[in-house]
Structures are given as C-alpha cells and as structure tokens.
Amino acid sequence: xxxxxxEVRAVAEAARAASAKLAQTSARERDGALRAxxxxxxxxxGAIVAANARDMxxxxxxxxxxxxxxxxxxxxxxxxxxxxxLEDLAALPDxxxxxxxxxxxxxxxxxxxxxxxxxxxxxxxxARPNVTADAAGICLKSGNAAVLRGGSMAAASNEAIARVLxxxxxxxxxPRGCVGLVSSADRAAADALMELHGVVDVLIPRGGAGLIRxxxxxxxxxxxxxxxxxxxxxxxxxxxxDKARAIVLNAKCRRFGVCNAAxxxxxxxxxxxxxxPETMTALxxxxxxxxxxxxxxxxxxxxxxAAARAGVEVRFDCAEEDDWATExxxxxxxxxxxxxxxxxxxxxxxxxxxxxEAIVADPQVPAGAQAIEAFLxxxxxxxxxxxxxTAFTDGGQFGLGAEIGISTQKLHARGPFALEAxxxxxxxxxxxxxxRA
Amino acid sequence: xxxxxxEVRAVAEAARAASAKLAQTSARERDGALRAxxxxxxxxxGAIVAANARDMxxxxxxxxxxxxxxxxxxxxxxxxxxxxxLEDLAALPDxxxxxxxxxxxxxxxxxxxxxxxxxxxxxxxxARPNVTADAAGICLKSGNAAVLRGGSMAAASNEAIARVLxxxxxxxxxPRGCVGLVSSADRAAADALMELHGVVDVLIPRGGAGLIRxxxxxxxxxxxxxxxxxxxxxxxxxxxxDKARAIVLNAKCRRFGVCNAAxxxxxxxxxxxxxxPETMTALxxxxxxxxxxxxxxxxxxxxxxAAARAGVEVRFDCAEEDDWATExxxxxxxxxxxxxxxxxxxxxxxxxxxxxEAIVADPQVPAGAQAIEAFLxxxxxxxxxxxxxTAFTDGGQFGLGAEIGISTQKLHARGPFALEAxxxxxxxxxxxxxxRA
Numbered sequence: 001x002x003x004x005x006x007e008v009r010a011v012a013e014a015a016r017a018a019s020a021k022l023a024q025t026s027a028r029e030r031d032g033a034l035r036a037x038x039x040x041x042x043x044x045x046g047a048i049v050a051a052n053a054r055d056m057x058x059x060x061x062x063x064x065x066x067x068x069x070x071x072x073x074x075x076x077x078x079x080x081x082x083x084x085x086l087e088d089l090a091a092l093p094d095x096x097x098x099x100x101x102x103x104x105x106x107x108x109x110x111x112x113x114x115x116x117x118x119x120x121x122x123x124x125x126x127a128r129p130n131v132t133a134d135a136a137g138i139c140l141k142s143g144n145a146a147v148l149r150g151g152s153m154a155a156a157s158n159e160a161i162a163r164v165l166x167x168x169x170x171x172x173x174x175p176r177g178c179v180g181l182v183s184s185a186d187r188a189a190a191d192a193l194m195e196l197h198g199v200v201d202v203l204i205p206r207g208g209a210g211l212i213r214x215x216x217x218x219x220x221x222x223x224x225x226x227x228x229x230x231x232x233x234x235x236x237x238x239x240x241x242d243k244a245r246a247i248v249l250n251a252k253c254r255r256f257g258v259c260n261a262a263x264x265x266x267x268x269x270x271x272x273x274x275x276x277p278e279t280m281t282a283l284x285x286x287x288x289x290x291x292x293x294x295x296x297x298x299x300x301x302x303x304x305x306a307a308a309r310a311g312v313e314v315r316f317d318c319a320e321e322d323d324w325a326t327e328x329x330x331x332x333x334x335x336x337x338x339x340x341x342x343x344x345x346x347x348x349x350x351x352x353x354x355x356x357e358a359i360v361a362d363p364q365v366p367a368g369a370q371a372i373e374a375f376l377x378x379x380x381x382x383x384x385x386x387x388x389x390t391a392f393t394d395g396g397q398f399g400l401g402a403e404i405g406i407s408t409q410k411l412h413a414r415g416p417f418a419l420e421a422x423x424x425x426x427x428x429x430x431x432x433x434x435x436r437a
Numbered sequence: 438x439x440x441x442x443x444e445v446r447a448v449a450e451a452a453r454a455a456s457a458k459l460a461q462t463s464a465r466e467r468d469g470a471l472r473a474x475x476x477x478x479x480x481x482x483g484a485i486v487a488a489n490a491r492d493m494x495x496x497x498x499x500x501x502x503x504x505x506x507x508x509x510x511x512x513x514x515x516x517x518x519x520x521x522x523l524e525d526l527a528a529l530p531d532x533x534x535x536x537x538x539x540x541x542x543x544x545x546x547x548x549x550x551x552x553x554x555x556x557x558x559x560x561x562x563x564a565r566p567n568v569t570a571d572a573a574g575i576c577l578k579s580g581n582a583a584v585l586r587g588g589s590m591a592a593a594s595n596e597a598i599a600r601v602l603x604x605x606x607x608x609x610x611x612p613r614g615c616v617g618l619v620s621s622a623d624r625a626a627a628d629a630l631m632e633l634h635g636v637v638d639v640l641i642p643r644g645g646a647g648l649i650r651x652x653x654x655x656x657x658x659x660x661x662x663x664x665x666x667x668x669x670x671x672x673x674x675x676x677x678x679d680k681a682r683a684i685v686l687n688a689k690c691r692r693f694g695v696c697n698a699a700x701x702x703x704x705x706x707x708x709x710x711x712x713x714p715e716t717m718t719a720l721x722x723x724x725x726x727x728x729x730x731x732x733x734x735x736x737x738x739x740x741x742x743a744a745a746r747a748g749v750e751v752r753f754d755c756a757e758e759d760d761w762a763t764e765x766x767x768x769x770x771x772x773x774x775x776x777x778x779x780x781x782x783x784x785x786x787x788x789x790x791x792x793x794e795a796i797v798a799d800p801q802v803p804a805g806a807q808a809i810e811a812f813l814x815x816x817x818x819x820x821x822x823x824x825x826x827t828a829f830t831d832g833g834q835f836g837l838g839a840e841i842g843i844s845t846q847k848l849h850a851r852g853p854f855a856l857e858a859x860x861x862x863x864x865x866x867x868x869x870x871x872x873r874a
Contacts, residue, residue, distance in 0.1 A: 020786065024815060105836060109825050118847050119817070197653060201847050216634060217657050222848045243870035250872035349457065363867075376865050378461060380556070388546050388868030397873065398864065399542060410555050410638050410861035411659045412849035424847035427835065428813050430800075431825030433680035435687035436834065 007182065008147075008192035012120060012199045014177030015145035019119045021175035022143050027094035030140055033172035034090040037140075038083040040168035041133065041161070045079045051160035052129065059153050071128050072154055082133040082161075085402065089141045092401045095419040096143045109431040115423040117143030119201040122221065123404070124149045124190050126207040129157035136165050136179045138404050142422035145175075147200060149182040149189050159183060194219035201424075206405050209327070224413060224421075226405035229259035229355035230327045231390045234344040234375065235275060236361035237268040238368030243387065244360040245279050250389040251358065253286040257329050259406055260356045260383075260393040264324060264334040266344045269295065272337045277303035280314055280335075288331045290316035291323040296335040324351045341371040345378045355408050356393040358385035382408060382415035441621045445584075445629035449557060449636045451614030452582035456556045458612035459580050464531035467577055470609040471527040474577075475520040477605035478570065478598070482516045488597035489566065496590050508564040509591055519570040519598075522839065526578045529838045532856040533580045546868040552860045554580030556638040559658070560841070561586045561627050563644040566594035573602050573616045575841050579859035582612075584637060586619040586626050596620060631656035643842050646764070661850060661858075663842035666696035666792035667764045668827045671781040671812065672712060673798035674705040675805035680824065681797040682716050687826040688795065690723040694766050696843055697793040697820075697830040701761060701771040703781045706732065709774045714740035717751055717772075725768045727753035728760040733772040761788045778808040782815045792845050793830040795822035819845060819852035 022030075041048070052074040059072055098115040105111055121144045123135040132150055139146035150158040162181035170176050182189045190211070193203060197220040204224050205215040215223045233251050235244045251262035267275055276299035280290060284307060292300050297318060304314035323334040324347070338344045341359070348357050359375040362368035363386070372386045383393045392398070393416060394406055400418035407413045413421035459467075478485070489511040496509055535552040542548055558581045560572040569587055576583035587595035599618035607613050619626045627648070630640060634657040641661050642652040652660045670688050672681045688699035704712055713736035717727060721744060729737050734755060741751035760771040761784070775781045778796070785794050796812040799805035800823070809823045820830045829835070830853060831843055837855035844850045850858035 020815070020817070023817075103836065105829075105834070107829075109829065111835060116817075220654050222659065222846060224848075240870070246870065246872050254873055372867075376867075378457075380457070380460075380553075381863065383864040383866060385866045386868065388866055388871040389873055391873035392542075392544075392546065392866065392871070393864075395873075397542070398548060399540065409659060411661075414861050415864050424851050426818065427820040427830075427852050429820060429822045429825055429829065430809075430813075431823065433677070433683065434825040434829070435683050436691055436826055436828035436832075 004186070004188040005192045008189055009196065009199070011180040011182050012122070012147050012193070012196050015120045015147050015180045016199050018175040018177035019117065019145040022145055022178055023117050025143065025174065027096065029173055030143065031090040033169045033174045034086045034137055034140060036172040037137065037165045037168045038086040040164050041079055041083040041086070044164045045076055048079055048157065048160045048164065049074055049076070051156040054156045055154050064153070068153070072157070074129060074157060078130060082130050085134060086137045089137045089402050092141065092419065095141070095423050100425055107434050109429050109434050112428045113425050114428055116426050118422055118424050120145045120147060120199065121422060122147040122149070122193050122200045122203045124193065124203065124205045124207065124211065124215070126151040126211070129154040129161060131206065132158045132161045132181070133165060134402065135404060136162070138402050138419065138422065140169065140174065140178060142419050144422055145178050145180070147180045147182065147193065149193060152186060155183070190214070191218065194221055197221050204405055224405065224407050224417070225409040226407055227259045228327060228353045228408055229261070230263050230325065230351060230353045231260055231356045232264045232266055232348050232352060233262045233358045233360065233390065234266040234341075234348070235268065235271070236341060236359060236368060236371045237270045238362035238365050238371070239360040240362060241275055244275065245282060247358065247360055247387070247389045248279055249282055249286065250391055252283065252288060252333055253331075254389070254391045256331050258394060260390045261329070262333065262390055263326065263328050264336065264351070266336050266338050266347060267296070269337045269339055272296065272299055276300070276335070277306065280316070281307045281312060283333060284312050284314040286331065288333050290314070291319040291332065291334045292316050293319050293336045295337040300335070327353070341374050345375060348379050352381060353408055354381045355406065356383045356385065356390035357381045358388065358390050360387055363387070382406070441623070441625040442629045444621060445619050445626055446633065446636070448617040448619050449559070449584050449630070449633050452557045452584050452617045453636050455612040455614035456554065456582040459577075459582055459615055460554050462580065462611070464533065466610055467580065468527040470606045470611045471523045471574055471577060473609040474574065474602045474605045475523040477601045478516055478520040478523070481601045482513055485516055485594065485597045485601065486511055486513070488593040491593045492591050501590070505564060505590070509566065509594070511566060511594060515567060519567050522571060523574045526574045526839055529578065529856065532578070532860050537862055544871050546866050546871050549865045550862050551865055553863050555859055555861050557582050557584060557636065558859060559584040559586070559630050559637045559640045561630065561640065561642045561644065561648065561652070563588040563648070564590060566591040566598060568643065569595045569598045569618070570602060571839065572841060573599070575839050575856065575859065577606065577611065577615060579856045581859055582615050582617070584617045584619065584630065586630065589623060592620070627651070628655065631658055634658050641842055661842065661844050661854070662846040663844055664696045665764060665790045665845055666698070667700050667762060667788060667790045668697055668793045669701045669703055669785050669789060670699045670795045670797065670827065671703040671785070672705065672708070673778060673796060673805060673808045674707045675799040675802050675808070676797040677799060678712055681712065682719060684795065684797055684824070684826045685716055686719055686723065687828055689720065689725060689770055690768070691826070691828045693768050695831060697827045698766070699770065699827055700763065700765050701773065701788070703773050703775050703784060704733070706774045706776055709733065709736055713737070713772070714743065717753070718744045718749060720770060721749050721751040723768065725770050727751070728756040728769065728771045729753050730756050730773045732774040737772070764790070778811050782812060785816050789818060790845055791818045792843065793820045793822065793827035794818045795825065795827050797824055800824070819843070
C-alpha cells in the first residue's frame with residue numbers, strides 16, 4: 001500500500017512538472033507529437049499485440065467471459081483505430097489559448113479571459129486498453145498531462161501502449177512525464193490518486209457505478225461524474241407509431257451496455273393498447289425481457305399470445321419499485337403507462353439519472369407540440385430529445401470531436417464532454433499602473 | 438447530531454423541490470421577486486436590527502474583537518445596502534435560457550445548448566450577515582434554490598433576514614423553500630450538507646482556510662474552492678519605480694484581510710537597492726512588518742536607519758521558509774530578491790495559491806515586454822496582472838455583476854464567479870424520427 005501510494009504520487013508529480021511545460025507548447029508542437037504517437041503505435045503494433053496476448057492468456061486462464069475478452073483484445077485493426085483517432089485529434093482546432101472574452105474596464109485595464117489547460121488530468125478506467133491511447137491523446141491535445149490508471153486485466157497492454165506513446169511524445173519534444181501510467185491497477189492506486197489534491201486537477205472515473213460512487217465519496221480531487229444512465233423514452237398519444245417504435249427499439253437495442261440505452265418505456269395510457277403489443281413483440285424479437293406495470297402487462301399478455309403463434313416468445317413480468325430505478329445495461333426494459341406528459345416528466349425526474357431522455361410526439365398538432373416543449377423544458381437531464389433516439393448522446397454524435405466521457409453532473413461539463421471541457425481559463429489584465437481606490 | 442442532520446436534509450429537500458419550480462419561472466418573475474425582497478428588507482429593517490442587536494450583545498458578552506463586531510453589525514445603512522444590491526441584481530441580464538450554441542447535425546437533428554440553473558446551491562459562510570441576502574439574491578436571480586448556513590455569531594440576524602426574504606419571495610410567487618436557512622450554525626450542519634450528494638448540486642464555502650479544506654476533503658457534493666490567496670507582486674528591473682511602489686502599496690495595504698492582498702514582494706536583484714528602501718519605508722508607514730531574505734534585509738536595515746531619522750520605525754526580520762507560503766491577511770509582507778523573470782515565475786508557481794499575481798515592468802522596452810509576456814503566460818493563476826494592483830480581483834471590478842466568491846480551482850469557475858457560474862446547460866435535440874445506425 002505504501003509502495004502504491006509512493007508510485008502514484010511519483011507519477012502524478014512528474015505529470016505536474018510536465019504540465020507546466022505542456023501549457024507553454026504550441027498547438028503545432030502538440031499536433032506533431034500526436035502524429036508521432038500515431039506512427040509509433042503502428043510501428044510497434046507487434047509489441048503491443050504481444051503484450052495484449054499475455055493479458056488475454058491470463059484473462060482466459062481466469063475464466064473471463066467472452067464479452068470481456070472481446071473488449072480486452074487488440075489486433076492490428078484496433079491498433080490502427082487507436083492511431084487514426086490520434087491523427088483525427090491532431091486535425092481538430094486547438095482548444096487552448098482561445099480568447100473567450102475581451103473588454104476594457106472603465107479604469108483602462110484591458111481584460112481578457114483566455115482558455116488554458118486544466119493541468120493534470122487523471123483518468124481511471126476499466127477494461128478496454130484503447131482508452132489508454134484515447135485519453136492520453138485528448139489530454140495532450142488540450143495541453144494537459146495525463147495520469148492513467150487502467151484495469152488490471154489490461155495491465156500489460158496498457159503498459160506497452162503508454163510506453164510507446166510516452167517515448168514518441170518525448171521524442172517529438174513533449175516534456176517527460178506528460179503521459180503517466182500508474183502500473184498498479186488495483187483499487188489502492190485509484191484511492192491514492194483521490195488524495196492528490198493540489199497535484200491532480202481533475203479525476204475522471206470511467207467505469208461502473210461502484211467506481212464512480214467511490215470517487216464521488218472519497219476523492220479530494222474534483223471529480224467529473226460520468227456515465228450512469230437510467231434513460232427513458234416517453235411515447236405521447238400524438239406520436240407517430242412507426243417512428244416511436246423505431247426510436248424505442250434503437251434506444252433500447254442498439255447496444256445494451258451503453259449508458260444512454262433506454263431502460264424504461266413510458267407510454268400514454270390512451271394509446272397503450274394500440275402501441276404496445278406490436279412494440280413489445282418487436283422488442284421480444286431482439287431478446288428483450290419486459291418488466292411491466294399492470295396495464296402494460298395486459299398488453300404484454302395480449303402480445304405474447306399473438307406472438308406465440310408466430311413463434312416469438314414475449315417474456316415479461318410485473319415491475320417492482322426497483323425496476324423504475326434500475327440501469328439494466330442488459331436486454332431488459334421496464335414499461336409503464338402514464339396519464340399524459342406531466343406524469344411522464346414527474347416519473348423521469350424522480351427516477352432518471354439526468355443523462356438522456358426522449359419524448360416522441362407529433363409537433364404538428366397543438367397537444368403534441370405542447371407536450372414536446374414541456375418535456376424539453378422541464379426534464380432535468382444532460383440531453384433531452386424530441387423525436388430522436390437517446391443513442392446519439394455518445395460516440396461523438398454531437399460533433400464535439402473526441403469525447404472523454406459523458407458527464408451526469410452539472411458542474412463544469414454536462415453531457416458528452418470533449419476538448420473544451422479539458423480546459424479552464426485565466427483572466428489576463430494589462431494596465432499602466434492602475435490601483436484600486 | 439441526528440437532529441441537525443434531519444434538519445439540514447429537510448431544508449435541502451425543500452430547496453430541491455423548489456428548484457424544479459424555480460427553473461420554470463421567467464426572468465421577469467424572478468426579478469419581481471428580487472425587488473419585493475428588497476422592499477421587504479427595508480420595511481422590516483427594524484426587526485432585523487433588533488435581531489442583530491441580540492447577536493451583538495451575545496458577541497460582546499463573549500469578548501469578541503471589535504473588528505469582528507464591526508463585521509457583524511447591521512444598521513439602517515447596511516440594510517439599505519443589502520436591499521439595493523438585490524435591486525441591482527434584478528436589473529442584470531438573465532443568465533438562464535441563454536442559447537450557448539445552436540447547430541443542425543448532419544442527420545438533421547437540431548441541437549442547441551441552453552443555460553439552465555444548477556439546481557440547489559449551498560453556501561456556507563462565516564461572520565457577515567449581509568451574505569445571507571447577497572447569496573439568496575444571486576441564487577434566485579440565476580434560478581437556483583439556496584441553502585444557506587451562516588456563522589453562529591450571526592444566527593439571529595441571519596434568521597431574521599432569511600425569513601423576510603423567503604416570505605417576500607413566496608408572496609411574489611416563488612416556490613416555498615427557495616431560500617432555505619439551516620438554523621444550526623455549527624460544524625455538524627456544514628458536515629451534514631456535505632453528505633447530500635444528489636440533493637445539493639454544489640457547495641460553496643466562503644470562509645477561512647480550515648472551512649475550505651474540510652469541504653474539499655469531506656464533501657460528496659461538488660465544491661467550488663474559494664478564497665485562499667498567497668499573492669505576489671513582482672517588480673522587474675525595467676519597472677517605473679513610482680508605479681511599482683503605488684501598486685505594491687495598494688496590493689498590500691488597501692485591505693489587509695482580503696484574499697487578493699499581496700503577501701510577498703519579489704524584486705529584481707539589480708534594482709533592489711534603488712527600489713526597496715523607499716518602498717519599505719512607505720510600507721512601514723502603513724504599519725507593515727517585513728520578512729526579508731538576506732539581500733532585502735540589507736535594504737531594510739538601510740531604510741530603517743534613514744527612516745528612524747524621520748521618526749518612522751521600519752520593522753523587519755529574516756524570512757523563514759514558511760514565510761513564502763504564508764497568507765498573512767495582516768500587515769506583514771515577505772520580501773525576496775530574485776534574478777529575473779524566470780526566477781520570479783518559478784517562485785510564484787511554487788508558493789502561490791493560483792489566485793492573483795502581478796508583474797510591474799515597462800512594456801515599452803523589449804526586456805520589459807518580454808518579461809510581461811512570460812509572466813502572463815507562465816504564471817498559473819486565476820488572474821494575472823501586468824502593471825495593475827491585485828486589488829481588482831474582487832468586489833465586482835471585472836464587471837461580471839454580483840459575485841458569489843473568488844474560485845481558486847480550475848474546474849467550472851475560476852477567479853471571480855458570478856451569475857453565469859451558477860448555471861449549467863442542457864443539450865436540447867429536436868428530430869423527426871432519427872435513430873442511430
């Protein structure tokens with residue numbers, strides 16, 4: 001434990017020292033380093049794959065599930081993906097040095113507010129080793145030093161990637177320590193990072209709810225909370241049924257394990273019998289189990305009878321109170337009938353995690369337009385959608401460039417956060433001798 | 438303790454409920470409420486002064502220092518100040534609902550990013566009861582519910598003010614609970630607030646270093662660190678001596694107890710003997726004791742001899758390592774001679790608290806201009822000044838309108854933070870059935 005603490009502090013302090021130099025580099029120098037890092041990943045792909053093979057072997061020996069093995073695995077194609085992501089970053093505009101505002105005060109002092117890097121950004125993550133390259137790249141692009149703590153399962157892969165990146169970056173003129181990897185991938189390393197107030201400027205946990213809660217509860221370093229998403233799709237009585245069904249299926253089934261997947265379907269009572277059975281059958285075809293309130297259960301039973309004749313099994317049961325608050329991250333969906341938009345908004349604000357929320361309604365009819373405006377205005381979430389799938393909240397769909405996570409807090413960054421959220425600002429004031437009365 | 442926790446939670450949950458309604462009020466409604474609150478303070482000035490008299494009496498009985506008694510005291514003039522500050526707030530532009538960006542994505546979804554209130558803002562503060570009105574007003578203006586915990590010494594005053602404000606606000610149509618005061622002004626109340634992650638959106642401690650450290654270390658609610666300022670004035674060899682002296686005196690002596698007061702003077706070695714003695718004598722006239730490195734001490738000794746003949750006592754001693762890191766908040770100043778701007782920047786970045794830092798140099802000569810650019814670019818602080826006093830960082834001098842504090846952290850808000858920093862944003866997305874491939 002003492003060793004881990006000392007190691008983490010040493011890596012973080014090297015990053016701190018590097019950050020002062022990084023803040024003085026030009027965008028051109030940093031972009032050059034990103035391209036050099038991409039080239040180095042390609043050149044050393046063999047060594048990285050070999051390191052990854054050791055992680056894979058150890059994980060298989062432990063009986064790790066196939067889905068996790070797939071997340072862990074690196075091959076030439078995935079390394080190429082990491083490299084080209086770094087090149088994409090190099091092509092993005094510089095987030096540092098931007099003048100956010102400029103004014104001359106009444107006393108003649110010229111004030112400007114200029115974007116500067118945060119300093120040292122720590123990222124704590126789990127399975128995927130590509131996060132090592134993504135996080136290092138995003139931090140470097142924004143002039144920040146990175147301290148990375150990956151998952152233990154990917155230890156050898158992460159070490160190989162971080163070494164290649166650091167060597168390439170320093171060879172390209174970046175300061176030593178600009179990309180630091182904490183080699184101890186256990187919980188003590190994350191705990192040690194949380195203590196480093198004044199050395200680390202922000203801690204970004206990317207992982208399960210347990211990791212995020214631990215950071216929120218214990219970190220002395222400011223945390224950006226990411227990722228927990230209990231998201232809803234609400235189908236208003238004016239909705240076009242086909243559009244609504246497509247949105248529900250996309251939001252639920254596109255990927256079950258992502259934070260912006262829908263976990264509860266809310267449907268206006270007045271259209272439950274016309275809308276739900278066919279929708280439930282379509283969900284069942286995707287393997288989704290339904291947790292239904294009483295009215296939705298009647299619809300599910302009806303759908304199950306009809307679907308059985310077509311050889312499709314509709315699995316459903318009674319929702320319990322917990323279902324409304326559960327982020328399944330799995331082929332499961334809670335279904336509830338509500339009495340109009342106010343009830344839907346109340347339900348979402350009560351059980352949602354302020355991530356991504358959608359309404360489907362017809363904006364061409366007054367009741368639909370009113371419901372849309374009420375939902376968008378009153379639902380408290382990072383992203384509120386009318387007539388589109390919640391699936392757009394991640395994966396760079398908002399056009400912000402490379403994202404480092406999806407924030408579910410309101411401070412500093414909300415929703416998908418990218419390069420701009422890895423900057424702060426300073427006030428620069430130029431006078432000619434002004435003093436205050 | 439259990440009672441305090443329950444009381445704090447009840448106040449915070451009432452604020453949470455109010456915040457959902459507040460977020461839907463119009464600027465006009467909120468500005469009307471602010472004016473009604475101002476009128477109520479004036480109408481009830483007698484009751485507030487009477488409550489304050491009880492606090493004053495109790496404080497006097499405890500032998501409280503005069504300077505603290507002065508901070509605690511309310512009279513008609515100070516209550517008028519609180520009222521007119523609320524009216525000034527009402528006249529400021531609405532920080533809520535501002536469209537920060539607007540784009541149509543390639544898939545046709547119309548995206549906008551809109552300012553929204555943070556939700557529930559908790560402010561923990563110490564002596565001055567006027568903070569109760571200021572904080573309540575700033576929160577209401579920005580659509581936030583406020584949870585206030587004032588100092589124990591001002592308990593009766595704060596309670597009277599908060600009651601007047603809450604009653605006036607609700608009579609003007611604001612939701613009940615929009616201004617909450619935690620009556621227990623002890624440490625347990627602050628500790629209980631720190632636990633309320635998910636109920637309180639941000640915690641702003643305004644007070645001494647101990648309070649702020651406790652919040653940073655223990656709060657599960659995101660904290661905005663405020664106030665600690667170990668600020669420097671660096672006098673470059675090209676500086677105009679009179680301007681430099683005026684800036685040093687203003688930054689140190691305008692008010693000793695503020696976070697942006699200068700605590701260390703750095704002077705280029707090459708001008709120490711010409712600049713320091715007269716400056717030191719002027720500081721001595723203001724009652725400032727000097728903690729000097731060896732070279733500055735020689736200057737101080739020389740100044741002391743000369744000043745003694747004029748009847749001025751120059752008090753000085755040898756600086757110890759601790760002096761470079763101390764925020765005196767008192768008529769004391771550390772003085773050090775340095776070898777040029779690089780040494781000055783290194784010293785500031787090593788010992789400073791990233792608050793307000795100033796260089797005095799001549800921008801008309803190349804060496805001075807270079808020193809200024811290096812200092813402004815490389816010093817890591819919320820506000821960096823060339824040729825102006827650090828005294829401008831507080832008191833609304835940056836023209837941001839009413840401030841709730843000076844942030845010394847880099848996340849969310851840095852430097853003086855005002856209404857905009859009490860907002861977050863949401864992404865609003867309007868589609869016509871888009872799903873993600």
